[in-house]
Structure formats: structure tokens, C-alpha cells
Amino acid sequence: DRYSRYTFGHLNQKTSSGEGPGAASMSCGNVPTHCQSNHGTNNMASHHENAILFNEGSRAAKKKRESRLKGGGLRQFSNIVCQKLESKVRTTYNEVADEIVAEFSGARGDAAASSESDEKNIRRRVYDALNVLLALDIIAGDKKEIHWKGLPNTRIKDLEEIKALRLQLVNKIGKKVAYLKGLEEKVVADNETIMGWQYLIGGWKF
Amino acid sequence: DRYSRYTFGHLNQKTSSGEGPGAASMSCGNVPTHCQSNHGTNNMASHHENAILFNEGSRAAKKKRESRLKGGGLRQFSNIVCQKLESKVRTTYNEVADEIVAEFSGARGDAAASSESDEKNIRRRVYDALNVLLALDIIAGDKKEIHWKGLPNTRIKDLEEIKALRLQLVNKIGKKVAYLKGLEEKVVADNETIMGWQYLIGGWKF
DNA sequence: GTATGTTTCGCGCGATCC
DNA sequence: GGATCGCGCGAAACATAC
Numbered sequence: 001d002r003y004s005r006y007t008f009g010h011l012n013q014k015t016s017s018g019e020g021p022g023a024a025s026m027s028c029g030n031v032p033t034h035c036q037s038n039h040g041t042n043n044m045a046s047h048h049e050n051a052i053l054f055n056e057g058s059r060a061a062k063k064k065r066e067s068r069l070k071g072g073g074l075r076q077f078s079n080i081v082c083q084k085l086e087s088k089v090r091t092t093y094n095e096v097a098d099e100i101v102a103e104f105s106g107a108r109g110d111a112a113a114s115s116e117s118d119e120k121n122i123r124r125r126v127y128d129a130l131n132v133l134l135a136l137d138i139i140a141g142d143k144k145e146i147h148w149k150g151l152p153n154t155r156i157k158d159l160e161e162i163k164a165l166r167l168q169l170v171n172k173i174g175k176k177v178a179y180l181k182g183l184e185e186k187v188v189a190d191n192e193t194i195m196g197w198q199y200l201i202g203g204w205k206f
Numbered sequence: 207d208r209y210s211r212y213t214f215g216h217l218n219q220k221t222s223s224g225e226g227p228g229a230a231s232m233s234c235g236n237v238p239t240h241c242q243s244n245h246g247t248n249n250m251a252s253h254h255e256n257a258i259l260f261n262e263g264s265r266a267a268k269k270k271r272e273s274r275l276k277g278g279g280l281r282q283f284s285n286i287v288c289q290k291l292e293s294k295v296r297t298t299y300n301e302v303a304d305e306i307v308a309e310f311s312g313a314r315g316d317a318a319a320s321s322e323s324d325e326k327n328i329r330r331r332v333y334d335a336l337n338v339l340l341a342l343d344i345i346a347g348d349k350k351e352i353h354w355k356g357l358p359n360t361r362i363k364d365l366e367e368i369k370a371l372r373l374q375l376v377n378k379i380g381k382k383v384a385y386l387k388g389l390e391e392k393v394v395a396d397n398e399t400i401m402g403w404q405y406l407i408g409g410w411k412f
Numbered sequence: 413g414t415a416t417g418t419t420t421c422g423c424g425c426g427a428t429c430c
Numbered sequence: 431g432g433a434t435c436g437c438g439c440g441a442a443a444c445a446t447a448c
Contacts, residue, residue: 073422074334078341093433121423127435128280132338135284162368169375176382183389190396197403279436299419327437333421 074128081129085139085148092144097126283328284335291345291354298350303332 077100084096101119130146133139140147283306290302307325336352339345346353 074337075341075421078338082342117424124424124435125422127433128334129338129341131280131435132284132335133342135281135335136288136339136344138342162372166368166372166375169372169379173375173379173382176379176386180382180386180389183386183393187389187393187396190393190400194396194400194403197400281435323438330421330438331436333419337421 074125077122077125078129078132081126082133082138085133085146089148091146093126093130093146096130096146097123100126280331280334283331284338287332287335288339288344291339291352295354297352299332299336299352302336302352303329306332 080100080103081096084099085091088095101122104118104122130139130141134141138149140149286306286309287302290305291297294301307328310324310328336345336347340347344355346355
């Protein structure tokens, strides 16, 4: 039995720190400034290589699987980068990178040495994220400047289409309603006419 | 040949003309739209007309020399990955990766230069692309499957909203039509009744 | 459990472009 | 000489077999 040749393993949250399960992550403008530190006593001492996870129901709610440093990798940074870009509309690589770096070293509870390599890593990752965004045409880079564009026009197009359809329907309804109105009047009139006949005819029997 | 149109800094390098064998989506049903939308001179049709602008001539068997030998890096792969995902709606990492790898080795009509490292590289890059797509919630990774979702928030929401509205309208129309139908019948009946009265009343005058 | 193969991907060196 | 980022090593995370 070969390994499933086509598998896309644990793509869901991996080294997340405290996030909930990859639930409905609405928009990319949602980076919960995590970095919520642990409880009281720091527990960040550099242990040996392996920090085997104990039982879940232990003393404190231990984090998930902490990788090397920080929260995660490209995944997390992409989110943050996206958020920044979206909120700024126009910015630069350095601005984004600086902010993210600051965010990471500033927060995070206590003595978590924000080594220089961490900053390097973050900056490298920001490039990755930006490149993908650029490739997807979600942002545009014009000589050092980054502009937040929109999402590819595919959706917009659909939306426009649907909206047009809606209008058509509304229009149709209008017509139907008008027609109906006329009919009702006619019915009423007819009824009156009938009533008239009935009155004239009086109580005659047939 | 460098296109310094967009992109901040210089996240660009040779454009390598036609990238792949023209057909980017040649698997199954595809959607008319795709991610990429910019790129001025986008002329995909060149089969074996590779315009490698860098040294390429004779010595190519090297391995340490010259880095950028393919089209590009993350940027390009992101685009391709995105296209694939969008056209498939549901797929897996391996499917996408395999296709891209094939696409790349298939093109380039000459010596089998599709070294193993190239494939490795591509596969590694696909992970990167997928990860940011995941982070942006543009796709969803469920177990081993990848689903193409849409572009973030608002658009989708609006779309969904409009669609619901449309349904409501359609429903309304249905009801109106039914009512109308009934009315028409009634009118007909009434008319008949009136005719009946008229007949009975005969030629009397009032 | 242990051993072993596979998948996912953190991370950063150093080539390249400016 | 700094800005960009290609590229791939190797270690977790995961799966399966023993």
C-alpha cells in the first residue's frame, strides 16, 4: 500500500499559538494580534531539542506544537501582510515589514528574545507573501510602492451579472403586477355588472 | 526584456515569454476567467520559441552556475497554481504540482533538462503558493482536498446576498403568476356568466 | 512502542539586481 | 552595499508497517 500519492496533509493550522481551529476566517483583515503570552511564570527556557507534548489535560493549557520560533511561517505572515496592505491602500515593503517586525517583538509576553534572525526571517517571508499577492493581482507594485487593488475581477463580473438579472426580474414583476392590477379592476367591474344584472333581474327564477 | 511596469523594487526578472505550452488549463472543464490579468504583452502561443535572455547557449549542464533558469520563482508558480485551483474547484496538492511539473518539463523543446531538482523546486514553491492562498482564505484545505473558495469577504457576501434576493424574487413571481392564473379563470367564468345573463335577458332594453 | 517512508514547510544562505 | 528573492536543506508532522 503506497502512500496516498495525492495528499495534501495537515494544511490547516499548524503552529498556531492560540487560534481556534481554522474556523470561518472572515476576510483577510483578521489577524487577532495573538501574541497573548502565557500565564505567569515563563516557560520558555530553551530545552532540549524535543519538547514532547504531554497530555492535554495537564496543568495549564499548553500550546499546540511550537515549531522553532514564533507562531508560524508563511501562512501567518501572509495574513498579516494582507491586512496591512488592505488597511493602508498604499504603502511600501519596508513599512509593512517594519510594522510586522515591531508587532512581533513588541508583543509576546515576556522575555522572548527577538533575535535578529527572527527579523530577517520575517522580512524574507514578507517578500514571499507580497510576491504571491502580486502574482494574483490583488496588489500592484509600482516602483517601491504597493497598492491594494481588489480581488480579481472574476467575482465582480459575476456580481454584476447577477445584479443585472435581478433588475430584469424586478422589472418583470412590475409588469406582472400592473397587468394584475388591470385584471383586478376588470373583475371588479364585471362583478358590478353582474350585480347590476342581478338587481335588474330581481328575484326571478330560472 | 525586463518589465519594470509594476512590481515594487525589482521583483522581476526575465519574463521568459510563453512560460508553458500555451495551454494552462487543459485538464478538465475550466472557467473563463483566471487569476492573472495584467501583464501587458501577454501572448501565449509560442510553443518552442523560448526567449531566454540570459546566458543559455552551450553550457547548461552546470548546476551551480546561473540561478534563474526557469521562468521565475514564487511569482510565476503562484499564478499557475491559482489558475489550476480556480479551474478545478476541487483538487489536491499533488494533482496541481504534478500538472505544473509536467507543464514545465513538457515545454522547452529540447534536451531533457528537467532535472530532478527542478521538480523539487516546483513542488516546494507550490506549497508556498498554496499556503498564502490558504491564509487569505481564497482556498480552503479540508483534509487533503483543496477547495477553491472565492476572494475574500465583502464580494462574496454581497454576491450571496444578491443571489438570495434573486431567489426571493423568483419565488414571488411564481406566486403572482399563480394568482394571476386564477384571476384569469375567474374572469373568463364571469364573462361567461355575463353572457348567460345577456342571453337570458335577451333583447330587452332598459 | 520502534522503525521507516512521506508530506509539509521553516528558514536562511548567497546570487542577483539596483 | 542594500534590496530582492531563488532555491533547497533538513527537520517537524504525519502515516504506516513492524
